[in-house]
Amino acid sequence: MAQKDTVDRILDAAEALFAERGFAETSLRTITSTANVNLAAVNYHFGSKKSLIQAVFVRFLEPLADSLSDRLDAAQADGQELSLDDLLSLLASAILSAHGEDDVNRTASFMRLLGLAYTQSQGHLRDYLRDRYGSVSTRYVDLLRPACPQLEDTDLFWNTHFALGAAVFSLSNYGALDAMLKDDSGQESRIMNVIKRLLAFISAGVQVSVKV
């Protein structure tokens, strides 16, 4: 099946190169030569560079959104209330499991893409992702409110965005940060420990209420 090969090789190369250098800094020529594919193949299969960027995100986020939905269904099925820590570890395990527990590096590298999507001006991408994944993210956020009964709406709004920032920033710079530390444990256990730390940090921070 020659088509699937070409399409997937383009997506693989684009995902890795975008995460490494950003969207504007990665040319179609670099992508296609990395993927061993003709330059015109990107426009043939995807139509444009913008659509290729969207396709990279969809390929990664689709299984993730499905996995999160399934877990929320399962957790809500028994009618029990979900605590903040329940919700946080549910989200973490949905993210980690969506692409197989072993492919942790790809997940970390995709976090860089998420960070880039926020900071680089990819308006088309933001709109597209909100359209496509807005409902599952709203569903998740709505579960946070009963899990943090002591927080007012404004508290919760800002705290969740602080938490999102801590997660996106630290995971998207994970490679550079990890290299600064002299840590001899295995790569797999190192990143899992960082995620454990991140969850603890977020859990403490999110529960803070501020009188203004």
Next chain:
Amino acid sequence: MAQKDTVDRILDAAEALFAERGFAETSLRTITSTANVNLAAVNYHFGSKKSLIQAVFVRFLEPLADSLSDRLDAAQADGQELSLDDLLSLLASAILSAHGEDDVNRTASFMRLLGLAYTQSQGHLRDYLRDRYGSVSTRYVDLLRPACPQLEDTDLFWNTHFALGAAVFSLSNYGALDAMLKDDSGQESRIMNVIKRLLAFISAGVQVSVKV
């Protein structure tokens, strides 16, 4: 003084446009036409686009680094130990005062630039800033350790980076986030309240210790 006018108009336009769209997405033609300046003037005064980017950062960070140093000198002069909350509010007030309390919007917009500097691949900029401001940032971080005696080095390392992420991300997206909230208080008091919330969030998160 025609030169200072031109140089400053270029820096003003570049700072605003870079923060709005990113480095690669902002052309010298856009900058010079916004600044009402000849296209060749950027290369005449700065030598290259890279050097212009560095000059934008230096113009903003130089007073900030000075202000932080001065405050650390003053705080350490009386020999008292600095608590974590002392250190956090010292940093916040150094950042806010460096460019006049009234110019809070420029400070928020510059936070976007800091975020971009991290995520867009501006290797030359990272190296340059580390050279120039590494010592004052090391001085600050070294004061955090005695302020958090219950933390191991690894705890502190990750927690400070989580905190940095929360700050950079939320402030650099401040405009968009603020617009999502229906809040009728004045602009000035709104952003000050967010900074208060951010400090509380960070203060709680940084103190979390994780056994791995």
Next chain:
DNA sequence: TGTACATCAGTGAACGCGCGTTCACTGATGTAC
């Protein structure tokens, strides 16, 4: 004081380059009769 020269901010037009995209084309495979 006047003249000759040096310095320097700023300019207008052009340079070459790499970019995303387009287009006419090939060749293999599937389908209709």
Next chain:
DNA sequence: TGTACATCAGTGAACGCGCGTTCACTGATGTAC
């Protein structure tokens, strides 16, 4: 079964465009004698 045609993945070369940078130049100001 054989022939004619349609479909579609993939290709090679070229397109126009916007980019950062360069260069010869102008004109104002300062300096030396």
